[in-house]
Amino acid sequence: xxxxxxxxxxxxxxxxxxxxxxxxxxxxxxxxxxxxxxxxxxxxxxxxxxxxxxxxxxxxxxxxxxxxxxxxxxxxxxxxxxxxxxxxxxxxxxxxxxxxxxxxxxxxxxxxxxxxxxxxxxxxxxxxxxxxxxxxxxxxxxxxxxxxxxxxxxxxxxxxxxxxxxxxxxxxxxxxxxxxxxxxxxxxxxxxxxxxxxxxxxxxxxxxxxxxxxxxxxxxxxxxxxxxxxxxxxxxxxxxxxxxxxxxxxxxxxxxxxxxxxxxxxxxxxxxxxxxxxxxxxxxxxxxxxxxxxxxxxxxxxxxxxxxxxxxxxxxxxxxxxxxxxxxxxxxxxxxxxxxxxxxxxxxxxxxxxxxxxxxxxxxxxxxxxxxxxxxxxxxxxxxxxxxxxxxxxxxxxxxxxxxxxxxxxxxxxxxxxxxxxxxxxxxxxxxxxxxxxxxxxxxxxxxxxxxxxxxxxxxxxxxxxxxxxxxxxxxxxxxxxxxxxxxxxxxxxxxxxxxxxxxxxxxxxxxxxxxxxxxxxxxxxxxxxxxxxxxxxxxxxxxxxxxxxxxxxxxxxxxxxxxxxxxxxxxxxxxxxxxxxxxxxxxxxxxxxxxxxxxxxxxxxxxxxxxxxxxxxxxxxxxxxxxxxxxxxxxxxxxxxxxxxxxxxxxxxxxxxxxxxxxxxx
Amino acid sequence: xxxxxxxxxxxxxxxxxxxxxxxxxxxxxxxxxxxxxxxxxxxxxxxxxxxxxxxxxxxxxxxxxxxxxxxxxxxxxxxxxxxxxxxxxxxxxxxxxxxxxxxxxxxxxxxxxxxxxxxxxxxxxxxxxxxxxxxxxxxxxxxxx
Numbered sequence: 001x002x003x004x005x006x007x008x009x010x011x012x013x014x015x016x017x018x019x020x021x022x023x024x025x026x027x028x029x030x031x032x033x034x035x036x037x038x039x040x041x042x043x044x045x046x047x048x049x050x051x052x053x054x055x056x057x058x059x060x061x062x063x064x065x066x067x068x069x070x071x072x073x074x075x076x077x078x079x080x081x082x083x084x085x086x087x088x089x090x091x092x093x094x095x096x097x098x099x100x101x102x103x104x105x106x107x108x109x110x111x112x113x114x115x116x117x118x119x120x121x122x123x124x125x126x127x128x129x130x131x132x133x134x135x136x137x138x139x140x141x142x143x144x145x146x147x148x149x150x151x152x153x154x155x156x157x158x159x160x161x162x163x164x165x166x167x168x169x170x171x172x173x174x175x176x177x178x179x180x181x182x183x184x185x186x187x188x189x190x191x192x193x194x195x196x197x198x199x200x201x202x203x204x205x206x207x208x209x210x211x212x213x214x215x216x217x218x219x220x221x222x223x224x225x226x227x228x229x230x231x232x233x234x235x236x237x238x239x240x241x242x243x244x245x246x247x248x249x250x251x252x253x254x255x256x257x258x259x260x261x262x263x264x265x266x267x268x269x270x271x272x273x274x275x276x277x278x279x280x281x282x283x284x285x286x287x288x289x290x291x292x293x294x295x296x297x298x299x300x301x302x303x304x305x306x307x308x309x310x311x312x313x314x315x316x317x318x319x320x321x322x323x324x325x326x327x328x329x330x331x332x333x334x335x336x337x338x339x340x341x342x343x344x345x346x347x348x349x350x351x352x353x354x355x356x357x358x359x360x361x362x363x364x365x366x367x368x369x370x371x372x373x374x375x376x377x378x379x380x381x382x383x384x385x386x387x388x389x390x391x392x393x394x395x396x397x398x399x400x401x402x403x404x405x406x407x408x409x410x411x412x413x414x415x416x417x418x419x420x421x422x423x424x425x426x427x428x429x430x431x432x433x434x435x436x437x438x439x440x441x442x443x444x445x446x447x448x449x450x451x452x453x454x455x456x457x458x459x460x461x462x463x464x465x466x467x468x469x470x471x472x473x474x475x476x477x478x479x480x481x482x483x484x485x486x487x488x489x490x491x492x493x494x495x496x497x498x499x500x501x502x503x504x505x506x507x508x509x510x511x512x513x514x515x516x517x518x519x520x521x522x523x524x525x526x527x528x529x530x531x532x533x534x535x536x537x538x539x540x541x542x543x544x545x546x547x548x549x550x551x552x553x554x555x556x557x558x559x560x561x562x563x564x565x566x567x568x569x570x571x572x573x574x575x576x577x578x579x580x581x582x583x584x585x586x587x588x589x590x591x592x593x594x595x596x597x598x599x600x601x602x603x604x605x606x607x608x609x610x611x612x613x614x615x616x617x618x619x620x621x622x623x624x625x626x627x628x629x630x631x632x633x634x635x636x637x638x639x640x641x642x643x644x645x646x647x648x649x650x651x652x653x654x655x656x657x658x659x660x661x662x663x664x665x666x667x
Numbered sequence: 668x669x670x671x672x673x674x675x676x677x678x679x680x681x682x683x684x685x686x687x688x689x690x691x692x693x694x695x696x697x698x699x700x701x702x703x704x705x706x707x708x709x710x711x712x713x714x715x716x717x718x719x720x721x722x723x724x725x726x727x728x729x730x731x732x733x734x735x736x737x738x739x740x741x742x743x744x745x746x747x748x749x750x751x752x753x754x755x756x757x758x759x760x761x762x763x764x765x766x767x768x769x770x771x772x773x774x775x776x777x778x779x780x781x782x783x784x785x786x787x788x789x790x791x792x793x794x795x796x797x798x799x800x801x802x803x804x805x806x807x808x809x810x811x812x
Binding site (some may be wrong): 237238343344345347351355356359360363364366367370372374375376384385386387389390391392393395396399400527528529587588589590605607609610613615616617619 | 671672674675678679682683686687689690692693694696697698699700701702717729731732733740756757760763
């Protein structure tokens with residue numbers, strides 16, 4: 001099975017090498033059969049890499065410990081879901097995951113475009129094949145990246161090493177896959193952008209053709225980041241969900257630039273502006289997806305998450321360097337073809353708010369990159385290694401994040417091209433009034449901190465603007481179509497899924513930020529050593545150490561402390577944090593327990609306990625409003641799905657435009 | 668360049684400059700120097716710094732429940748440079764003594780005049796047991812040839 005898998009990988013190398021060259025030959029010589037061959041190669045590549053993945057999956061499920069990867073990440077006792085997720089638990093498996101997703105996406109893109117974008121497709125295939133070639137070469141040439149490496153029998157415990165218990169969590173089953181779907185998803189618009197530059201077909205057709213890919217990639221990056229944060233929160237036990245860890249930042253960076261790209265292409269489509277900027281953004285986003293993949297493998301940044309130092313880092317840097325040189329040279333060369341026919345008219349226009357949105361998001365991205373790479377820069381420049389931690393990120397991200405929140409609210413209210421003062425006043429009055437009311441209510445309730453007040457007030461502002469947009473549209477539709485209000489609302493949203501899906505996403509972002517603000521600004525923490533019967537107070541709540549249990553399973557030894565949670569004497573429930581000790585990992589694992597309501601989490605972690613004295617060191621947090629973070633995430637995903645949903649009218653319009661432009665040779 | 672374009676360019680530069688200055692200020696306020704054991708011992712007493720080293724096997728002492736843990740770290744580049752560390756925070760599950768392996772540690776806190784390091788933040792990583800066993804097996808097989 002190892003042999004089959006490895007052979008399949010070799011085939012992947014061969015097919016992708018062919019796929020890089022064949023379409024280019026086809027274009028050069030004008031012999032279309034080479035291009036068709038390239039398209040078939042895309043299908044072949046997908047098939048072969050699926051076979052390779054199936055081999056690894058088979059070996060995982062059958063616990064074939066002759067394969068080093070299987071032995072390192074599974075054990076005989078591991079449940080089937082986690083056994084499957086072990087596919088991406090380590091370095092080489094996750095690289096194979098990248099290639100299988102890329103292979104499948106390429107095949108889909110080729111099939112989608114079998115009747116259109118004929119001039120772009122050869123280059124799209126060539127570029128995507130180059131990416132596949134890079135990853136598959138690494139897997140076949142470097143032993144440490146080979147998922148089909150065999151090991152002599154007896155060099156591992158008979159029942160396998162087992163999965164790192166931290167990864168035995170439903171979130172961890174899907175988090176890497178969703179992130180990779182997001183990362184790889186962005187290669188499609190990138191390939192199309194480069195193809196558009198090469199062929200000089202720089203209308204917005206390449207954007208419209210890849211619009212769904214961009215949204216899809218964005219959606220999965222969003223899911224991946226939020227699931228990652230949720231996993232950190234429920235599993236890692238430190239009471240938080242985001243530590244500005246380099247690896248967290250690595251998946252956040254392409255999300256930031258991808259969001260910017262998602263917005264700015266709307267400007268190019270509507271106003272034919274920001275063409276160069278869009279190119280820069282997609283190049284940057286693609287580079288950041290590779291950078292994100294690289295960061296976990298290079299060992300250049302100290303982090304609990306990283307897979308560890310390896311040679312791989314150097315190859316990734318090489319690949320990123322080549323890609324950067326290639327794309328920027330190409331862009332620079334085609335610069336005058338990217339001039340737009342329109343200009344920005346006024347500071348107070350919708351275009352300007354989009355531009356401001358972009359500047360802020362890119363500014364955030366550069367701040368994060370600065371923070372992540374600071375140790376390397378400082379060491380190179382001054383000889384001293386200097387790090388910056390969460391306080392740095394928070395100091396910068398909070399104010400500009402709030403500015404972005406403001407822009408999010410204002411944008412739909414400002415007209416295109418130039419907003420007049422009376423127009424603005426009419427649109428702003430209700431949202432501003434709502435925000436003012438919210439401010440007063442919060443102030444009266446005792447909220448005094450500057451950032452929390454600002455954050456909640458702006459949140460109310462944005463929610464009001466979205467409500468206004470939905471309200472106005474629904475009212476018009478209700479009057480004109482004589483539909484009842486509920487039907488009008490749904491009809492409105494469904495008629496313009498992109499726009500209203502987008503507004504739903506904004507609502508999700510606001511709810512998420514409410515959760516972030518509550519759980520950051522109003523967090524309460526307490527830790528104490530307790531014995532049976534004792535209580536500790538945290539933020540108005542009381543935790544009483546009720547009892548201690550311990551038991552063994554075949555895999556682990558478990559110790560748990562049962563706490564009773566009370567507030568003002570009223571019994572609210574029990575909280576049972578646990579400490580597990582896995583026999584073959586020789587290491588304890590903390591499993592926290594929470595009492596969750598919409599208004600707060602009571603989060604309890606068992607840090608240490610002693611079976612002799614019965615003492616337990618406990619850390620407890622009150623995280624206000626944190627459930628809204630997860631709710632907001634779900635709403636964002638719903639909005640993304642709405643925006644992504646196929647639209648018959650849109651497809652017909654697109655096809656009609658293609659006909660027109662093909663006739664005018666502009667495609 | 669038209670007047671309008673210039674206005675937007677300036678506007679853009681102002682926004683980026685504002686973000687940039689904020690970042691610059693934030694770095695200055697929050698930067699934490701990161702030293703090796705040798706470098707820090709050379710520098711002397713410092714507050715709010717980070718030091719990295721490897722755990723000296725056998726020196727990890729966990730007190731009673733709730734007490735700080737104590738251990739020694741050494742500079743992997745110079746085994747003679749050893750530093751004594753006390754840590755008062757929550758101990759990450761991954762941090763444990765492993766006589767067969769190098770346990771990499773990063774701690775953040777204050778380096779005191781008496782030569783001890785008072786840490787309030789600890790980050791530990793350990794290569795998987797499997798990698799070490801594999802390396803041993805490889806070493807044995809080549810030695811046998």
